Amino acid sequence: MKIPKLTALLRSIACAMTIATLLASEAYAVPLIRDAEIEHTLRLYTDPIFKIDGLKPSNVKLFIVEDDSLNSYVAGGANIFIHTGLLMDCDTPDMVIGVLAHETGHIVGGHLAQGSEKIKDAQLGSILSFVLGAAAAAASGRPEAAAAVITGGQNAVGRNFLAFTRAHEEAADQSALGALDKLGISAEGMLKVFELLRRHEREHMGSPDPYLLTHPLTAIRIEHVRDHVQHASVPEGQYPHSLALPHQRMIAKLYGFLATPERTIQKYPVTNKSIPARMARAIAYYKMPDTDKALAEMDGLIAESPKDAFFYELKGQILFESAHPREALVSYNQAVKLLPDSALILADLAKVEMAQHDPALVQSAVGHLEHSVHIDDTNANTWHQLAAAYEKSGNEPMASLALAEEAILEDDPKMALSEVEHALPKLKEGSPAHQQAQDIKAHAINMRREEQENR
Numbered sequence: 001m002k003i004p005k006l007t008a009l010l011r012s013i014a015c016a017m018t019i020a021t022l023l024a025s026e027a028y029a030v031p032l033i034r035d036a037e038i039e040h041t042l043r044l045y046t047d048p049i050f051k052i053d054g055l056k057p058s059n060v061k062l063f064i065v066e067d068d069s070l071n072s073y074v075a076g077g078a079n080i081f082i083h084t085g086l087l088m089d090c091d092t093p094d095m096v097i098g099v100l101a102h103e104t105g106h107i108v109g110g111h112l113a114q115g116s117e118k119i120k121d122a123q124l125g126s127i128l129s130f131v132l133g134a135a136a137a138a139a140s141g142r143p144e145a146a147a148a149v150i151t152g153g154q155n156a157v158g159r160n161f162l163a164f165t166r167a168h169e170e171a172a173d174q175s176a177l178g179a180l181d182k183l184g185i186s187a188e189g190m191l192k193v194f195e196l197l198r199r200h201e202r203e204h205m206g207s208p209d210p211y212l213l214t215h216p217l218t219a220i221r222i223e224h225v226r227d228h229v230q231h232a233s234v235p236e237g238q239y240p241h242s243l244a245l246p247h248q249r250m251i252a253k254l255y256g257f258l259a260t261p262e263r264t265i266q267k268y269p270v271t272n273k274s275i276p277a278r279m280a281r282a283i284a285y286y287k288m289p290d291t292d293k294a295l296a297e298m299d300g301l302i303a304e305s306p307k308d309a310f311f312y313e314l315k316g317q318i319l320f321e322s323a324h325p326r327e328a329l330v331s332y333n334q335a336v337k338l339l340p341d342s343a344l345i346l347a348d349l350a351k352v353e354m355a356q357h358d359p360a361l362v363q364s365a366v367g368h369l370e371h372s373v374h375i376d377d378t379n380a381n382t383w384h385q386l387a388a389a390y391e392k393s394g395n396e397p398m399a400s401l402a403l404a405e406e407a408i409l410e411d412d413p414k415m416a417l418s419e420v421e422h423a424l425p426k427l428k429e430g431s432p433a434h435q436q437a438q439d440i441k442a443h444a445i446n447m448r449r450e451e452q453e454n455r
Contacts, residue, residue: 032063033066033254035064036345037310037313038064038250040246040342042064042100044243045093046104048183049097049101049183050104052179053107055104055107060104061079062082063079063081064083065081065082065084066258068088070086070200072086073103080104082099084258086193087250092239092247093240093244093247094185094188094190095192096189097180097239098180098187101175101190102190103172105173170221173224176190177228180234181232181234185239186229186234187225189239191225191229194221248275249279252279255280256268256279261288265284268280268284278297279301279314282294282297282314286318286321286322298311308338309334309338310335312334315331319331320351325356326356328352329356332348332349333349336368343382344379346371347369349365350364350365350368350385350389351365353368354385354388354392362393365389366386366389366390366393369386373386383402383403387403387406396426397423397427400422400423401420401440404437407419407444408440408443413443413448416447417441420437424437424441
């Protein structure tokens, strides 16, 4: 079966979270959540694992899929996908750490690369179209559709994704256990996730969980991890407890954004004065909408922790999306001052600057967006924003280059070549921008060649 091609990357803001929706096909719409604080928390979990396993953290991409199923997987060599359902069902950090250690085991084991090198060079759009289509089909209660996507043999991504054999699963488990031991983290969290998945499997016998399509779970594997927990030198339940608050904040934030305000208030009643509960309520009030109550919660949190960049970011988003752009600008500026190298916060600050309709702020927005793509050049939405900022500042050639970069990320070499050809005559030969254009052109030509070869 031919794997559906990624059709578009839609730019939108949902609640106070940036949501980039990728369409694996017209039938499947699976949103990816981008949130600076949540991604920061997950990096606290993953980066030590990556380093222990000999991986450069910046070379591994993390994607948060907005889906309530219990699932995580690896695709394209070094891309880890984790569902919000799994994150929200993991009560403690060690559970998520165990999952991520296992997925890292697949990366270091080269399980997805074995049998074909093409998968390593596949465009991210093609990878996303495949894995998100498969995940959506399974999560929608159509396991036969997921299986069709998974077993499709006419596409390099399809042939290599889900190269999960029992041996690969056991090897990834063993790699995870070794990494956790070196980090002094008990594998009890990993065991708790396996037990959670097994309970979920028994409760949903008629509708296979997507995780079980990608990671066949066996009693032998569970017993192996349980035995390791009981006999390891690391005490049961040991993990860095400094991660407990960030973890609960992550869950509260996801709950606030993804659940109804009523459910959020029920889970985090006003009698709960903890930091995560107040964050969740602020988001719930914002969604009602009751901006005054939302801001009162945020102001209280900021008063107690005036150096927490994520509080200012959340307040800024609430203000901006409640039609208070001027006040939002103050909050975002403070967030960037406290956390100057967050690509997502920089991009959001630039968005707010552009919304002020102040020519003096346009160049500032350009600078913030250039800094953002320098830190993370894989966000198509940021390149789109940068193109708009260049256009507004009168720099048409650079606007075309930014749109070309966006097109590359969206798997559209034809559009990338069109934008580059538009920009090249206006760029000084030998300049950095001219070299950027030449690099994009070469990349796009190579993409088109691979497309033709795979037809």
